Amino acid sequence: MSDRIEVPAKDNRLGAFLRDRRQRLDPAAFGFAGRRRTPGLRREEVAQRAHISTTWYTWLEQGRGGAPSPRVLDSLADALMMTDAEREHLFLVGIGRPPRAHPTASAGITQRLQRLLDGLGAIPATVATATWDIIGWNLAARRVLTDYETLPAGERNILKRMFLDPETQAAQSDWESVARFLVATFRAETARAGDDERAAALVAELTKASEAFARMWTEKDVRVAGEGEKTIHHSTAGQIAFEFASFSVDGRPDLKLMIYNPARDADAAKVRALCAVSPA
Template sequence: MTTLDPPTASSPAPRRAELADFLRSRRLRLDPETVGLPQGGRRRTPGLRREEVAMLAQTSTTWYTWLEQQRDIRVSAPLLDRLADALRLDPGERAHLFALSGQPAPIRDVPREDVPPAVQRFIQGLHDRPASVLGRRWDYVAWNRAAEAVFGDITHRAPEDRNVLRRLFLDPSRRSFYTDWPCAAAATLAQFRADSAPHIDDPWFTELIEEISARSPDFRRLWARHDVKGNADGLKDFQHPTAGRMIMEHLILRVPDAPHLRIIVYNALPDWDTPEKLRRLLAAD
């Protein structure tokens, strides 16, 4: 079992009391069989014993007892993570545990990015405007028929291939899709860098950057420049494989209840007869 650092000043008394009550309530709702422990004879009270939680969390019974006794101690994030596993906390409960302990909850994996039904209905209702929704790492998490008509198939791609950066830097066909691919690549990556700053410590972020860096010299070169660009609306100049050149402007919207989502809506501009080309693409789809 592991030990912790000596006690230090931690959260105020009300927070410690709430943390103690929360831990106790989660402990008492579990039985030994649920967590793979023997029943161990008749029990006077329901739930797990403190020493059992401590054992499962790989810490000492004394330290765990101090937490439930509202002692003024500070625990590490790894211990909180182990406590969450020991107590079988769901994602919301895990985040609550960290919040009560005054620490940000670590993100173990790419979090779920459910698109609110209202957003789904909004983009599907834009019949003549390509629209899509991007998640934290710029994966396509929703899109409409017009988006696929202009930007290519998304539905039948593997989930890991529904990523803006992977398509831009690893799909050879994207180089001919943009009238000025080097400019588009640099601007897109600078926008992604600014948008992803809150997630640089998340494992999925590191994995994504390392993967594309290993496979694309252009990505490595541009990423090393550390360019940052805000999510400004602007023009997009495409060379569609069948329709030809198309000029569009795009608008980026945020969802108040899901700020990690980006809604991108494209409007066809008159240049190069883009509205008519879009109509023909939608009619042929």
């Protein structure tokens, strides 16, 4: 007699979710033939696709055997052809936390997100990866912050510009505080996103090139982007103050939308003037 306890259906959210998604799939689409008394894939077919034993999968549906590992949940999500939203829900009901993000190399953003940036008008906005690579921006960001469009893709990184570019450093009203903020959010967000390879390469490059970065990196501070205040010294418009806020991009947990709202009417007027100027 087994000493494993079967979890009541009302408490077995993981098993109920797995069973529901299994029964929604068309066996013929996966090359499984034969007459069936119930809809969807059989348990052994899911187990085969997920590279786990049928017994272990059966226990998961029945609420037996304890919590699965993240690796098993990832395999099940792939086997059941889950969307990103379904994968996240699987992790939440399975182990109580979301999966680590799977960063995807991207040279840009969707047209819909670009239209959102452009629609902000005279409010600078950017989209950045967990490693602070800027992959999206609007005209106001180009005119006020940095003209990312003129930079090679490999140089559109806020950390590299903050620690290696004299003009970017000179534009900060409090360079030390801004630099520490960037390093701390970089540490926290790359750990959350699992972007180990890109992060390691960037840390190695900046540690070698910047004593300040090497010093701050060893302090192991962590922060979230959140919101706050920022003042820059623009080369032609002078001092401009902003209130900034960071937002997650739905469906892309490795990306963050940064919006810099002018703090006062005078600051907004300066940004509008810069946006109205024709490029040289």
